[in-house]
Amino acid sequence: MINIITVDGPSGVGKGTLCQLLCEHTGFHFLDSGAIYRSLAYGVLDKKIELENQPGLVALASVLPVEFIDGKVWFEGQDISLTIRNEDVAGMASKVAAMPAVREALLQRQKDFARQPGLVADGRDMGTVVFPQAQVKLFLTASAEIRAERRVNQLKNQGVTANINKITQDIIERDQRDMSRATSPLIPADDAFVIDTTDLNIHQVFDKSKQILQNCGI
Template sequence: MTPIVTIDGPSGTGKGTLATLVAQRLGWHALDSGALYRVLGLAARRRGLALDDPEALRPLAEALPVDFASGRVILDGEDVSEAIRAEEAGMAASQVAAHPAVRDVLLDWQRRAARPPGLVADGRDMGTVVFPRAPLKIFLDASPEIRAERRYKQLKEKGLSANLPKLIADIRERDMRDRTRPVAPLRAAEDAVLVDSTQMSIAEVFDRVLEEVRRVFPELVARSS
C-alpha cells in the first residue's frame, strides 16, 4: 500500500503549507484537496451557476477543465493559482463542498492521487472519508482570531485591502458550515493526532508533525534523510 499522511483542519490553519513542507521533506506527492473545491466554486461562479444547486454543479465537477502542473492551478487554460486563494473562492468552495453529489464525483479523483512513493493529503475529510485507513492522521487547529490575523497579514503583505473583523466573522461562518454539513463534516478522525497551532510557528508545527511521521514511518523517514 502507498504510505499516506492526512492533514485535516479548518480554514486558515496552514494545512496546505504544512502538507507541502512534509511532502518535500519525504519526497512524496502532495494533494491539496481544497484546491479542487475552490476551482469548482470559481468555475461555477464564472458560469453563473448557483452554488446551492447540486444538479447544475455535478456535470461541471465531472468535466472540470482543471490541471495541476508545476505547483500551478490551470482552469480552462488560465492560471488561477492566485484567484482560488481569494476569500470569495474559499467561501464558494465551502458551499459547493456541502453537496453529496459533488463530493462523490471528486472522491475518486482524490483517491487516485495516492501513488508511490507516498502521499501527504490536506483537506477537511482526508482522514475521515477519503483515506480512512491512512497510517497517520493529523488534525491541525487554531483559534478563529489567530487564523484571521494570519490571513489579514497575508493580504496586507500582498498590498490588498482587508478587514479583520470581517475575516473573523467569515472564518466563523465557514467553520460552522463545514462542521455542520450533513456529508463529510469537518471533524477529527478518532485516531488523529491533534495539533493546535494557535501559539506555534509553522516551523514548530512542522517539527511536531515530523515527529509523528518518524514514529509511524521510521524507515521511510530515515531513507529520505
Template sequence: MSSQAVPVITVDGPSGSGKGTICQLLARELGWHLLDSGALYRLVAVAARHHGVALTNEDDLVILAAHLDVQFLAREDSSVKVILEGEEVTDAIRTEEVGKDASIVAAIPAVRDALLSRQRAFADAPGLIADGRDMGTVVFPEAVLKIYLDASAEERAQRRYKQLISKGVGASLQAILEDIKARDDRDMNRAVAPLKPAADAVILDTTIMSIEEVLAAVLDTARHKGLR
C-alpha cells in the same frame, strides 16, 4: 502500484490552521505527492462562475465537478501552478470570495461524491500528503498517519489578515473573523463529511506554535510511524 499500497498522510483542519503550508513542507521533505483537496472545491466554484452556474444548481455543479478540466503543475520552487480549462487560476482560487463559494459547494453531498474518486487517484508512489477537511475521515480512512491541525478563530483571522496585507490587499480583520466563524459553522455542521478529527488522528493546536514547530512535531510523529 495500487492506491491502497501507497502510504498516505492526511492533514485536516479548519481554514487558517496552517494545513497548506505544512503540507507543502511535508511533501518537499519526504519527496511525496501533494493533494490540496480544498483547491478542487475552489475550482468547482470558479468553474461555476465561468459557466454561469448558480451555487444552488446542484445538478450542473455535479456535472462540473465530474468533468473538471484541471492540471496541477509543479514549479521549480516546489509551489504548484493551477490550470483550469487552459487558464491559470493559481491566485484567483485563493480569494476570500472564492473561499466562501467553495465552502457552499463542499456542503453539497453529490459534489463531494463526484470528487471522491478523483481525490483518491492522487495517491501514487512513493506517497501522498493529503490536505483537506475530511481526508482522514472519508477520503483516506486507512491513511497510515492522520494529523488534525487547529487554532483559535482569532489567531486564524490574524494570520489571514497579515497574509492579505502582505500582498497589498485591503482587508478588515473583523470581517475575516466573522467569515472564518461562518465557514467553521458550515464545515462542522454539514450533513455529509463534517469537519472533525478522525478518531485516530494526532491533534495539534497551532495557536501559539510557529510553522517550524508544527513541522517538527509532524515529522517526529512520522518518524515514529517509520515514514522517514
C-alpha cells in the same frame, strides 16, 4: 501499500505550508483537495451556475477541467492560482462542498492522487472519508482570531487590504458550515493526531509532525 499522510483542519491553521514541508521531507506527492473545491467554486462563479442548480454543479464537478502543474492551478488553460484564494471563491467553495452529490463527484478524482512513493493530502475530510486507510492522520486547529490575523497578513503581502472583523466572522461562519454539514463534516478522525497551532510557529508544528511520522515508521 502506498504511504499516505493526511493533514486536515479548517482554513488558516497552516495546513498548506506544513504539507509543503512534509512533501520536501518525505519526497511524497501532494494533493491540495481545497484547491480542487476552490477550482470548482471558481468554475461555478465563472459560468454563473446557480447553487439551486445541483445537476449543473455535479456535471461541472464530474468533468472539472483543473490541472496542477509546477505548483500552479490551471482551469481550462488559465492560471487561477491566485484567483481561487480570494474570499468570494472561498465562500462559494464552502457552500458547494456541503452538497453530498458534489462531494461524491469529486471523491474518485482525489483518490487517484495516491501513488508511489506516497502522498501528503491536505483537506478537511482526507483522514475521515477520502483516505481512511492513511498511516498518519494529522488534524490542525487554531483559534478563529489568530487564523484571521494570519489571513490578513497573507492578503497584505499580496497587496490586498482586508477587514479583520469581517474575515473573523467569515471564518466563524465557514467553520460552522463545515462542522455541521451532514456529509463529511470537519472533524478529526478517531485516530488522528490533533495539533493546536494557535501559539506555535510553522517550524514547531513541523517538528511535532516529524516526530509523529517517525513514531509511525515513516
